Structures are given as structure tokens and as C-alpha cells.
Amino acid sequence: MATIDVSDRSIYERTIGIEHDPLELPRRHLDERGREIAPDLIALMGDTPLVALDRLSSDVPPTLVAKLEMLNPGGSVKDRIGISMIEAAEAAGELRPGGTIVEPTSGNTGVGLAIVAARKGYRCQFVVPDKVSQDKISLLRAYGAEVIVCPTAVEPEDPRSYYSVSDELASRPNAFKPNQYFNQTNPQTHVFSTGPELWRQTAGQIDAFVLGVGTGGTATGVGRYLKERKPDVTIVGADPEGSLYSGDQARPYLVEGIGEDFWPETFDPSIVDVWEQVSDAESFAMARRTAREEGLLVGGSCGTALVAARRYAATQPADATIVVLLPDSGRGYLSKFYDDTWLAEHGFVEHTSGAGTVGDILSAKGEQLPPLVHLHPDETVAAAISLLKEYGVSQMPVFRDGVHDGARAEDVIGSVRENALLDAALRDGELMSRPIVEVLQPPLPVVATDEEIDQVLGELSAGAPAVVAQHDGRAIGVLTRADVLTFLAGGAS
Ligand SMILES: Cc1ncc(COP(=O)(O)O)c(C=O)c1O
Known part of the structure; x- marks a missing residue:
């Protein structure tokens, strides 16, 4: 990544809106005849709305507000880094026409990358372990990506392993591995897009921002931007029990997309002021409650963030505004924690x-x-x-x-x-x-x-x-x- 100047604002133009400064106006796409028609789907990534959560906050003093990242075209916050990691690589000459994008991912980042690859004519190869659900594999294939399923029962050095296969594919000519856990474009995207959006949408009236931390890109980028604007804003990290981030001993848990058993390059831990540890059971129960009470079908990590937000909110005054990031939708989890039988089977x-x-x-x-x-x-x-x-x-x-x-x-x-x-x-x-x-x-x-x-x-x-x-x-x-x-x-x- 050394060749990329990640702070070069022009790389992020597509994410932050071509015509408008995110601090001034919500993004509108006007075509050459003055019609509101976006040039392509990529132009519609980012600029997601805020909504008040009045039901979920009726018993806590502050105003609780959600940032609806599931309304991105690919259904998650990861759309934002899909486009910027690719455009940064293009600008640096690391990805050229006809190139192949190789990433070990089965989740939302894969979808974000696959959409951009489809629009720009790149080949996509995603390497996934064999425990990944068929639904996720089918979703990536639906966008035209190739999915290579690797056995988990072999040693990392084995040529068939997840690690060996993705390294081998990424070393081929004209292949580019975005590597969301190392790529500094990831946090920087949120300095240029998500952070300013939040500042504009709340008119600067934001006292705390609550979110789960996966690669740490969102927390680091948004946190850096908001703290620059308002040094006393509080960043609250919502962390699954069993994740290293909040000081727990690493062990398996079921919430997807957040928490880690290592410290990625894309996360600056000093940005988080308060950690809240949340169990799988609390996360799933809160996600289900949000669907029923707010009509918002949210993913499991949204449940984690909402539990943390409510816990933190209970300690804050009535004039505080707390914004919570909701990274993806519950549609991807209908056969998991939205299913009563699955819940019972998992205790x-x-x-x-x-x-x-x-x-x-x-x-x-x-x-x-x-x-x-x-x-x-x-x-x-x-x-x-x-x-x-x-x-x-x-x-x-x-x-x-x-x-x-x-x-x-x-x-x-x-x-x-x-x-x-x-x-x-x-x-x-x-x-x-x-x-x-x-x-x-x-x-x-x-x-x-x-x-x-x-x-x-x-x-x-x-x-x-x-x-x-x-x-x-x-x-x-x-x-x-x-x-x-x-x-x-x-x-x-
Ligand atoms: C569902 C979900 N929530 C939260 C996150 C965390 O975002 P970040 O990687 O920017 O920390 C991710 C990232 O993969 C995710 O998939």
C-alpha cells in the first residue's frame, strides 16, 4: 500500500458525491438534462439516512438515533470501502483494466467489491472457508464473482488451505488484494464520507457515536473526523463477549462481522473511549426486538451496537444525542437468529x-x-x-x-x-x-x-x-x- 496516498481526496470522490461537499448538502445526482438520475449504482453508495429510535429509547434520557448503513446499494456499510479501495488501487496503478480482485471474504466486503467489479469489468475471486453458508456463497456468485471454497481441516501451510489459496491467487499477474484489515484506504474512507455525513446530518449535535468494531475502519475514520470537529465526542465500542478488543479472552461467539482475536492495522484503539461488552444472547434478542418494535430488520452486530447504545444512554443526560451505526440488514440472518429453531439449537x-x-x-x-x-x-x-x-x-x-x-x-x-x-x-x-x-x-x-x-x-x-x-x-x-x-x-x- 506504500504507493497510495490515502489522504488524496480525489480517490474518494465517488463515495462522497461528485458535485457536493458532504458538509453542505445531501447528495443529489443531476444528469445533463437536470433530472435526478444517478449515473450508476456506485454513485448511490454512502449518504445513508439517520432515523430516531423512539421506541428503543423510551426508557433512557437521551435521543437515540440510528445511521442506516443497510440502505447502501449492497446492503451494508462495506459498500463504502469496496469502491474506495478499488479506486485507490487504480490510482496507484495496482489494479489495471482486466485485472482480478482477490480477497478472502465471505461477507459484506465481498458484496461491496463484487458490485464495483461488475460495473468496472474486473474479475472477482473470493476465497472462503468451507464452514461458510451456501447462501453467502450464492450471493457472491449472483454478482458474477468466483468463489473458491477451501477446506478448514488442513494446516495453514497446506496448498489447499484458505491462506495458501488466497496468497497464490493474489500473486498472479494483474491480481490485486484489497486486504481490508491492512489497507489504510479503509479508515480514510470514513474520514471523508461517513464522518462528515454524520456531522452534517446532526448539525454538529452529536455527543456519542456507538458502533461495533471489525476491521476498525469505521470506528477509526469516523472517530478521527468527529474528534477533530468536537474533541469531547465519545466513541463507544460495542464488542462481543469473546473478542480481544474490550479485554476479553478470545473465544468463539456467534455475532458476525465485529470483534476480533487479533489487532488489525486498520484499527486505532486509542479512538475508542468506552467499551461495552455484549453477549450473543443480548445481541440477538435486541436485533429481534428492533424488527418488531421499530420495523427495522437489522443484523446481529446491530443488536450488539444497540444494546451498548442503550446501556451507555442510561448514564447520559436528556439533552444528549447518541448515534448508533447499524451496519447491515437482518435479511442475511433469516435462517440464523431470526429462526426460533436455530436459536433453540444454539442454546x-x-x-x-x-x-x-x-x-x-x-x-x-x-x-x-x-x-x-x-x-x-x-x-x-x-x-x-x-x-x-x-x-x-x-x-x-x-x-x-x-x-x-x-x-x-x-x-x-x-x-x-x-x-x-x-x-x-x-x-x-x-x-x-x-x-x-x-x-x-x-x-x-x-x-x-x-x-x-x-x-x-x-x-x-x-x-x-x-x-x-x-x-x-x-x-x-x-x-x-x-x-x-x-x-x-x-x-x-
Ligand atoms: C455486519 C458488520 N458489522 C460491523 C462491521 C465492522 O465494520 P469495520 O470493519 O469498519 O470495523 C462489519 C465489518 O465487516 C460487518 O460486516
Whole structure:
């Protein structure tokens, strides 16, 4: 990047509007006949509106305002850096006609780059790990980009790995890797576009700006601009629990696009004045609430930023104006946290309270429910396997000898589990003729029929493969994850 003068304002003209200074006027595109027709989609990137969040701020003193970045043509804040990273590379001669843009990305930056590549006739190659959802791959391909899916189960040095493939593609002639985590055009874009827009739109009346930090480009650029204008403005970083930025120990989390386990070149941490740590559960619940109360369908990282904004707002006076950046829309997450089943599968169970009881799930299974199928300790592994197969189940309780129907908790001495049998079979060729007492697993957790579904989900997300339902102290059925999810899906429709 050394050859690019990132502070050369002319690079950013397309992002900040050709005819108007962003400090003076909202962008209008007039064609040569005086009509309001934009020359192309790229010209419509940036200049996103602000909207007051009156419902979400009814219980906090300040005015809470959202910057709607999902209204960019590619659906996210990343449109802004897609165009400027490409035009900066063109200006520096790093990207020439017929060139190829190579970036390891599966997300919003890919879309921003793909739109510009489509308009300007560049080839786009995105390298993604194989855990990326098919929807994201399809979205990038829809814009004409090539998507190369790399196995995650290989070492980084392996020639098939994500890193090796993107390095190899980027080293080919006339290939350009924007590299959003290193490219200083990224933060600088926000110094020239997002920062001045916010200043103009709020007429300088902005006391705090709240946002999630991914590459840090938005925070660094907007923060630098706003602090130049108003040194006492507060930049609040909204960070997922499990991200390094706010001082947590790096560990996996589910919110996408923000937080990191390393410090990118594009982030100046001194720009953030206050960090707020937000859990996945809080982020997803807030995103869903925003859709229902404000009519704004927002992504998961918007939920994170909104939780942080509300928490910070609760400490501020009534005349304060707090602006929160909403980077993308909820459309990309309909099969994730907007889906009740996905939420339940990932252990986010609050929404199921009041959904029903253990007894309700059992009744919903209805006539499929045989008297509780069980095994006894002396039966052979072969017999256990044939019973598991006959009932299409993966685990079964084991009752004390002589106990059949109406087992009490103390009569359930353990369980047989398909995966444990498989492991044992690999080690022991004689396993089939052995009694199951030799491969006995601990009993399944017991829940009473009048307990809430939350109770079952709690046991399942703590690792139990199934639970035994008990009525009047007697075991009457086994409930699996599939039983609970089928019930919730049916209950929700
Ligand atoms: C959904 C979402 N939110 C927030 C961000 C953070 O923006 P930045 O990379 O400028 O810090 C990103 C970046 O990828 C994102 O995709």
C-alpha cells in the first residue's frame, strides 16, 4: 500500500458525491438534462439516512438515533470501502483494466467489491472457508464473482488451505488484494464520507457515536473526523463477549462481522473511549426486538451496537444525542437468529418460556409414543442395537432387572447410547455378544411432565443427548432434541 496516498481526496470522490461537499448538502445526482438520475449504482453508495429510535429509547434520557448503513446499494456499510479501495488501487496503478480482485471474504466486503467489479469489468475471486453458508456463497456468485471454497481441516501451510489459496491467487499477474484489515484506504474512507455525513446530518449535535468494531475502519475514520470537529465526542465500542478488543479472552461467539482475536492495522484503539461488552444472547434478542418494535430488520452486530447504545444512554443526560451505526440488514440472518429453531439449537432459550411443558411435548408426539422402550442390564449389545434400530432412536434408558413399566428414578440405572456403542465396537470385536452392563452410560437427566420446555433445552444444551420424562415419579417417555424442536416449530406456526 506504500504507493497510495490515502489522504488524496480525489480517490474518494465517488463515495462522497461528485458535485457536493458532504458538509453542505445531501447528495443529489443531476444528469445533463437536470433530472435526478444517478449515473450508476456506485454513485448511490454512502449518504445513508439517520432515523430516531423512539421506541428503543423510551426508557433512557437521551435521543437515540440510528445511521442506516443497510440502505447502501449492497446492503451494508462495506459498500463504502469496496469502491474506495478499488479506486485507490487504480490510482496507484495496482489494479489495471482486466485485472482480478482477490480477497478472502465471505461477507459484506465481498458484496461491496463484487458490485464495483461488475460495473468496472474486473474479475472477482473470493476465497472462503468451507464452514461458510451456501447462501453467502450464492450471493457472491449472483454478482458474477468466483468463489473458491477451501477446506478448514488442513494446516495453514497446506496448498489447499484458505491462506495458501488466497496468497497464490493474489500473486498472479494483474491480481490485486484489497486486504481490508491492512489497507489504510479503509479508515480514510470514513474520514471523508461517513464522518462528515454524520456531522452534517446532526448539525454538529452529536455527543456519542456507538458502533461495533471489525476491521476498525469505521470506528477509526469516523472517530478521527468527529474528534477533530468536537474533541469531547465519545466513541463507544460495542464488542462481543469473546473478542480481544474490550479485554476479553478470545473465544468463539456467534455475532458476525465485529470483534476480533487479533489487532488489525486498520484499527486505532486509542479512538475508542468506552467499551461495552455484549453477549450473543443480548445481541440477538435486541436485533429481534428492533424488527418488531421499530420495523427495522437489522443484523446481529446491530443488536450488539444497540444494546451498548442503550446501556451507555442510561448514564447520559436528556439533552444528549447518541448515534448508533447499524451496519447491515437482518435479511442475511433469516435462517440464523431470526429462526426460533436455530436459536433453540444454539442454546438461546429465553424465548421458549411459556411455550409449553414437558407434558405438552409428550402429548404432541401422540400415538407415536409406545410404552417407554427400555433395556435390561443382561441383554446383549446386539439386542440393544436391534431395539434402537426398530424404534429409530439413538439412546435408551436401562432399567433394573425385573422392572418394566412404571420405573421410578432409582430403577433407571443407566442408558445405552448409539455413539458410545460405536466407539466401543471399534475397540472390541466381541462387543455384540457382551451384556450391555459392560457399556453402560450414565442415566439420562430426568424432567417432570409439568416442567417448562426451557428445562429440557437447558439439559440438552449442557450436552445430554435426550431426557427421560417423569410423571408422578414414574418414567414415561424419552424426549430428544428433535422432539423438542418439532414441537417448537409446530407451536410457532
Ligand atoms: C455486519 C458488520 N458489522 C460491523 C462491521 C465492522 O465494520 P469495520 O470493519 O469498519 O470495523 C462489519 C465489518 O465487516 C460487518 O460486516
